[in-house]
Amino acid sequence: MPDLIAFLEPDLAVIGRRPAIIADLAQLLPESCLITEERELVPFDTDAFVSYRRMPLAVVLPETTAQVAAVLKYCNDNAISVVPRGAGTSLSGGAIPQEDAIVIGVSKMNQILEVDYANRAARVQAGVTNISISQAVDADGFFYAPDPSSQLACTIGGNIGMNSGGAHCLKYGVTTNNLMGVRMVMFDGSIVDIGGKALDSSGYDLLGLICGSEGQLGIVTEATVRLLAKPEGARPVLFGFETSVAAGACVTDIIGAGIIPVAIEFMDKPAIEICEAFAHAGYPMDVEALLIVEVEGSDAEMDAMLARIIEIARRHGVKTIRESQSATEAALIWKGRKSAFGATGRIADYICMDGTVPLGQLSYVLAKTSEITDRYGLRVANVFHAGDGNMHPLILFDANDPEESLKAEMAGNDILKLCVDAGGCLTGEHGVGIEKRDLMRHQYSDADLAQQMRVRAAFDPKWILNPSKVFPLEGRNGSQTGNQSALAEEGKAGAARTGKTAA
């Protein structure tokens, strides 16, 4: 069965030069930072979007920004593609390599460089895991707010690449709202510092541009992130409903009443069963939909906000309400939620969608999602950030059944289109990667895309950075899709031509 998503045709000239390229890389990095044996390259052929796999030409795991710069300069000089990689937890295939590309992984750059409470900032290397920032400052009463479900493993570099969110972003914002500065290696190996500890920096908001650019504008090697003081207390509360529609309407009304809890998470029955089996968190099993609403602050604040939320929930016929009574119980409630995707692996393979819709459309989109998966004869489990309308339908399938795998992808595409048609967008936090790349035309006009590609080309004229991702392959460069060698000679003209062709 053919793949639904194509990669760029590998540049055979580059592949032909492989031995020489490896010899050159060996001059730039210590031996322990360079992986070139075929056997050892296999484990880097995918990320958490495991349906697609491509072998890389080589993998480098630099230990310093200077090494990243040396490799990037070399690749740009020689028109070799580069795929940046954090912990390889991308659900959209953002870190999947290609046969003619060198993977630059930041996993060895895993040090917290500086904690500065006076400026409420931490400076960390890009390979630091999301959770380890919070762990490092926890004892002093601080934390780093964005909390993707993969926060245990995912890196801050990857978070910046995808502008990651998480359950608690409803109140605190996503990565871009908590990022103060980056040190980034540009396509040509030059090293730039953007932003810093000050609350604002001069000139254009380049940080806003870089955050979420999916490794196409440069490789971030260090980040300065915002630290926040931990609340006095936090209490997740479980609200069980007899229908998804009622739960969805309750979310809309909570937000509509001007209440912003820290998190409002939604699970439907299949998701509740999956998560409870793993975490034994005590989720109600006799309901069709569950909301985890977390409030925080002093006891009085929490009680006050909770009373208002309970009143709204009662209006929507809430069946069960359970407040967590201890820190252990709260931890289990979140453990179940944050492990939802992985725990799904116990019963089936899955792909996870990431469409975001206006809150008023939650119930409609949930119902339509079920219709779509029913049409393909597939099961779906919904577990998502309801408070900000970021849907995560998990489409269940059997990866050893090629036909079912294809159906799952097609159902996924239909669901994402549904989100766009409902006034939302393709991705809330997982990024476009390869997964949603070909759907970009459903969301953007050719003129929009051409403009975005011009920006991209301004940062990476030869399109060496993560080239198979984000932008549909057609219409990039006339007849020759993604031919970087041709682009290399034309320089910026390549991007301009892409724009012209598309427009």
Place this chain on the structure above:
Amino acid sequence: MQTNFTAEQLADSGVAESEKILRKCVHCGFCTATCPTYVTLGNELDSPRGRIYLIKDMLENNRPADKQVVTHIDRCLSCLACMTTCPSGVNYMHLVDHARVHIEKTYKRPLMNRITRALLALVLPYPGRLRASLYAARLGRSFAPLFRAVPGLKPMAAMLELAPPSVPRASNIARPGTHAGAGEKRGRVAILTGCAQPVLKPGINEATVRLLNRIGVEVVVPEGEGCCGALVHHMGREHDALDAARKNIDAWTRQIDRGGLDAIIITASGCGTTIKDYGYMLREDPAYAEKATRVSGLARDITEYLATLELPAPINGAGLVVAYHSACSMQHGQKITVQPKALLKAAGFTVKDPPEGHLCCGSAGVYNILQPEIARTLRDRKVKNIERTKPDLIATGNIGCITQIAGGTDIPIIHTVELLDWVYGGDKPDGVPAAVKATL
């Protein structure tokens, strides 16, 4: 995760089991975060997900093991932190065990590596041989720095350095027999005498028997017990491991038939993980499968068993601050996390959880001999974390960790059961600080 095996490949039950395990993995990458070698080396090849992928590739392609795969599998501590982390329920333990057997069958290791491994397999599981070797090691200790300078001889240097400066006298407790409980009989258990532990720290099982007897539990040291097989099992020597398992199963089954057993008590958690897996290891041996499952079902860590009994009021020891080091085989292998700390607290100790408690200390059976550099890095990290809690002493439930951690700190490290025996009326274990601090 998608797999590619032919029906013919799946006819092999080991491959079939591995395939089932691989199908559960969704490649989410959570396991990398809590893997000690990934945290140390920052290379996915030295993480569970990387190893799972290497094993998958090797098995799917029916390939003999090669240098690259062996390098990364050998670096795995089998600490099983990944299994605690994995939301998908991937049984990494059985997968890596299968891979190790495959390696042992299909790969010829370099000469020095073969010699070292053969030596370990020939000596460690046998208390008499180990005792003799430790005496020899005392003589050879001065050669350690020399050996360390030669790459192939580093494990020899590690062995010499781990050997204790003096070897305790063999304990009478290790001899087959029955130790009757005092007063009303509250239970009857067998105790695993083990292999390395009774040579290095005979006091651990002595304390166990004393404590159990004192509270009315009869303890049997069965005739014919030996090493649990974990050491050779982790080296991929399947045949030797299964032989060791069968021998123990026979010894305990005789006791079950003779007077019944409430539990098989294990005082080294590394052994506990393996004995609890006997049922799986011997699932295809019709003569043993059932007996093995029964034995696995009776196996209990000493703290697991003690937690089911009512203990008297503490007599000694209140006021000490204890950092509890949970052995990987305890917390990840057997998922015993609550009981040891609860027992220590009930006994009057102030119990501290060191940061990064999920990370291995680097002992991991014979890992600290075969991979001395990574083991040392992990040990130093572990000691630093423990010392941050400023304890009077360290408690743990595994002899491997005791030896490993003791090599990196001056804080005394004592087996949990020795502390409990002392608190409930036994002698003070060697190393417990003389002056009990008053922490009122």
